[in-house]
Amino acid sequence: MTAPTLAIVDDDPDFSVFLTRVARRQGFVTHQFHSVSEATFWLSSNDADLTILDMALPDGTGLDVLDRIPADRHGQIVFVSGTSDAEQIRRAVASPATAFIGKPVGADTLEQLFRQVQQDLQVPEHGQQASDLGLVGECPAMHRVRQDILRVAPTGMNVLVLGETGTGKELVARAVHAHSGRTGKLVCVNCGAMPAELMASQLFGHERGAFTGAASRHAGVLEQAHGGTLFLDEIGEMPAALQVYLLRVLETGSVVRVGGSGEIPVDVRIVAATNRLRADGALRDDLFYRLGQYVIELPPLRARGNDVRLLAHRFVARLNDKYGGPPKRLDPAGIARLSSYPWPGNVRELMAATERAHVSASGPWVDINPRALAARAPDDGDSVRFRIGTPLQVVEEEMLRRTLAFHDGDKTATARTLGISVRTVHNHLARSRRHG
Structure with a gap:
């Protein structure tokens, strides 16, 4: 050096x-x-x-x-x-x-x-600069994350990324792939956003005529990622039966399409992510050990100290490029507020709060107030009332409909607000359409 x-x-x-x-x-x-x-x-x-x-x-x-x-x-x-x-x-x-x-x-x-x-x-192992990974943060936990990525990326081991929603698990997957030396592409799939009835076809592919509507042969994401990396986000939302099938693919190195019988070799490296630990029963033990050949744990934003300020500065700079006009800067008067807020939505919430503040700022200073939205007094559009005796299914469907409307149709935000998975949102919507 x-x-x-x-x-x-x-x-x-x-x-x-x-x-x-x-x-x-x-x-x-x-x-x-x-x-x-x-x-x-x-x-x-x-x-x-x-x-x-x-x-x-x-x-x-x-x-x-x-x-x-x-x-x-x-x-x-x-x-x-x-x-x-x-x-x-x-x-x-x-x-x-x-x-x-x-x-x-x-x-x-x-x-x-x-x-x-x-x-x-300092240049980490394998001659790669940690700053090349696209991960902003100077706290000790983020330094360990960068070191883990550079250590495991060239090995070909499967990686399990643990962390709360919004901590940046996909960024880790992209960094692992970028430094892996694999020539295939990175394919990203959110298991929680995929309807359960379509998941097998999307993951493993299907043959023509395998089911109603299967008019042609389809290569699943495991085949699409051949020679590269498959990122399976929210792996804990995968049904148990498909977890068994995925385990077989990892053990044999081949996939059988839905409706087919021939085994198709696949050379794919899996990076999986979940915010639910094995103790929750989200993953089978055998699949956990197979995916977790190397585990990388992302810290929540509330535990990253001064990284909140570094990230906010970075987001303001990106928004200046995005929206143009006179450049804006983070208002230092609000920095203490950023550090004291717990950020339950982690980096994703900080990014959204920064963009909201950037757009709202009439002058050169961007004042991020994360509590402003939470503290807003509810109006008629923010509350739902039910009579005693309302069927539970009606309550669930109305809460889902109103929460979706509140978040302008954003299913991920809706799932986070209601404390359910994105796949559950899709399943409820599909059931409503069938019965509507």
Whole structure:
């Protein structure tokens, strides 16, 4: 690994020399700049792994440096400044910076910072950068997840991803496939969103005439993923009978289409995901052990500390690209609120809350208030009343209909609100259509 590069942008020569001395003891190559113009000239054509910025400079501010150079040039950003200007501090905290440290600062604090940067830059096993995995997060649990992915990806072992709904299990599957070296494609299937009566055909394929409506031969997703990876999300929603069939495919390396008799060889690596553990009875023991040759556990967002802020910054940046217009930034006044909220819907909920706040923001600051929707007083459209004696089936169907309407037809959100699986939503809707 080559020595990491530090760019120091500070007009205090004594402090710059102090920074340089501490950084070089930690193995950094350093470059000193004392103005916005000097720093932007060098950073426009050179890369730094870490940039330490002072806020007040002779010809501008540290924020001006960030505005004038490509985002991929400055690496990690840390403001080390003695400014007392509340608005400048607010803007610094809302920037992509990973930290704002007030002066004076001691050598111990700087050494800890430099060690953390070096750890983030280390090349994991198999020569892959952890930052290439598409997983945002700096908490220890997410570092372990990235290490697990890089360790297991080239092996061909089946992987079971455990985690609550909305934690990013599909992102893990995509990262495993991307670093596996397999030449086939990644095929993603949500077992909870697939009607039970169609699941066998979708997974294993069918022959022409196998059932009413089977007008032609169909290759199932196991065949479609030949040479690649099949991601089975919500594997716990797969009926027990099909779990037995899937276990046979894993043991024999071949699949028999519905209505057929010939065995078709398949070379497929399975990444399965569930938010229900084996103790819940969602998976057969034998299938659990076969799928769980390597288990990766994703932490809930509430346990990831400062990752909430990092993710919110990332989502705001993506939304700026998506919607265009003047760029917006995360309002630092609301950061404490993000950290104190439990995020039951995890990263998916944070993403939705960020987009709602971004669209609603009339100025440059995006203030994410996750409790706003939950705290809203219910109106007639948000509540349902039933008379005593209403048949349970009617209650269930009306609750499903009203909850679907509340979520604008989003079946995943409806399932989450009602505490049921997406497949149960599909089954209820299919039953209603048959009886309607």
